[in-house]
Amino acid sequence: MSDYDYDLFVIGAGSGGVRASRIASSYGAKVAVAEEYRVGGTCVIRGCVPKKLLVFGSHFAEDLEDAQNYGWEIEGTKFSWQVLRDRVLGDVDRLNAAYKSTLNNHNVTIIEERATIIAPHRVKLASGQEISAKYILIAVGARPYVPEFPGSEHCLTSNEMFHLEELPRRAVIAGGGYIANEFAGILNGLGTRVTVVNRGDTILRGYDESLRDRLLQISMTKGIEFKFKAPFEKIEKREDGTLDVFLKGQDPINTDIVMMATGRVPNVEGLGLEHVGITTDDQGAIPVDEYSKTACDSIYAVGDVTNRVQLTPVAIREGQAFADTVFGGTPKTVDYNCIPTAVFSQPPIASVGLTEGEARNRYGNIRVYSADFRPMRNVFAHRAERGLYKMITEEPSGKILGLHMIGPDSPEILQAAAIAVKAGLTKQAFDDTVALHPSMAEELVLMK
Incomplete structure (x- = not known):
């Protein structure tokens, strides 16, 4: 009999946590995973999957226009944001159920509440129950970062964009990374007037300069406006619900929504790391070795919370390597060289x-x-x-x-x-x- 309730307790049922859970279980480990929101994580629930569906939906504006040159006569077309939104959210429900089914089929116990670490081999659930485990895996991911300035409470993030009641007529998107450019393309394609605001002087830092320049040129041709070196000063809300955005060195912009796409930060607050001697780095991420082990020998971490490479396939590889190493008897590491990436801009x-x-x-x-x-x-x-x-x-x-x-x-x-x-x-x-x-x-x- 084991001295612990579980061989592995996973905090977070995103891509990395789910992969680690089911592979560890396949090696014979007794596994539980705690998830306070929904199984599937950022990618499935509020990230790359529903976003890609919105990209598909928004691109039909150009496709229908081009179809006329191919002999199609299309009359009476109209777009419903509510239909697209609800279909996308319905697919998220389907994927959430599929992920749950996968874990259940691999005999992984799903605990739908928050878990925090209280000792090297012990976690506490939001309900107050304490559970012991030989190993603990942290796979809680990251969340959108919203800088603080007067009126920043009026801003949305990518999390809320999938739940908008109405499609905005005008939108200001803050940031120059892939999330900002992807949502700029989505909203522009659906008919929203989009202004991208960046405190820096370029988009998509880290990508090849020629491609960045080409996307900027095409995006501007499509009607997306860009403002560079324009940090936020404040946002004021009018009585009609619209927002006045004040930028340094720029004229104010009146808009319906402001979306912040200014980076992501690891979800470490309130996790209990101080109880086990784990100190985060300058970016708030959990330091780990090449096998994803933290400063505490019984605790590992994978995915965006480690801030190595914030990509879903990388988190999956890390979860797999962890399970193979700890429970499969075959130590494995992840090769971070030549990782392909994509920006689903338009x-x-x-x-x-x-x-x-x-x-x-x-x-x-x-x-x-x-x-x-x-x-x-x-x-x-x-x-x-x-x-x-x-x-x-x-x-x-x-x-x-x-x-x-x-x-x-x-x-x-x-x-x-x-x-x-x-x-x-x-x-x-x-x-x-x-x-x-x-x-x-x-x-x-x-x-x-």
């Missing part, structure tokens, strides 16, 4: 490996190949929007250091190409591959 961006600037700084002698083209569909639809693919190689070996794309379906195309970059293939390997014609993907093997 058009989307996809990237893997080093940017041109990073490669030049690290290797010096590099070569840049590119394909700047107008997708066939856009040509026929009389849409001027152009795609751009870039490949960065080390010279003289020709090894591919980075691959960056903006254009329709770029994330779908990059996933396969990322395998080649991860495997260390050369530009010659792409040159030796016959093009698949006609397709946008063929530009990958035709770049000069």
Whole structure:
């Protein structure tokens, strides 16, 4: 008989926590997972999955317009935000149930209340019950960060955007990262007048400069307004419910909503880390070693709460590696090199490996190949929007250091190409591959 109630107690049933729970259970561990809100975590409940559905929905505005050039006569079209919103939330319900079913099928006990750490092998539930476990895994993720300034209480975050009663006529979005640009594209596509406000001087910091510039150009052509070097001073609410946004060095903006997309912070408040000697880093994240172990030998952490790479597939890999290491007897770590990423802007961006600037700084002698083209569909639809693919190689070996794309379906195309970059293939390997014609993907093997 075990000296503990459970072999593993997981706090947080997001992507990393769910994967760790079911894999540990498959190794024979007795597992419980506590979740205070809904099973599935940020990605499934309030992040990448419902957001991607909104991207699909918003893009029909352009698709219906382009359809006329393909012979379709479409009359009487209208859009209902409430229908799209409710269908998206309905799919979230479906996924929440599916995640619960997965855990139940793997004999994982689901505890639907908050849990906090009170000792190296002990947690306390919101109901007051205390539970012991040989190991504790922290997988509580992160939350949107809202800076404090006069009127900041009037701001929304990405969490609330999926529950809006009405589609706003005007929206101010604060931030320059992927969340800001994705929601700017969504709202703009649905007919909202969007202003993106950034305290810095660029969008999508960390992505290749050429792609950032191309997205900015296309977004402005679509009607999205950008204001750079414009920190918030205050927000005032009028009697009619609209908001006056005051920015440094800018004229005030009257808007219906203000959405903050200014980063995410780990969910560590009130977790009880002080009871087990765990101190967070300067970003508020939990430090861990390569096996996801914290400063307390019985406690591990995975996912966004560790602030290594805040991506759902990374959290899943970390949860898997933890379970394999601790319960499977096969120590495993996660390789963080060449992780493909995407921004589901309109058009989307996809990237893997080093940017041109990073490669030049690290290797010096590099070569840049590119394909700047107008997708066939856009040509026929009389849409001027152009795609751009870039490949960065080390010279003289020709090894591919980075691959960056903006254009329709770029994330779908990059996933396969990322395998080649991860495997260390050369530009010659792409040159030796016959093009698949006609397709946008063929530009990958035709770049000069």
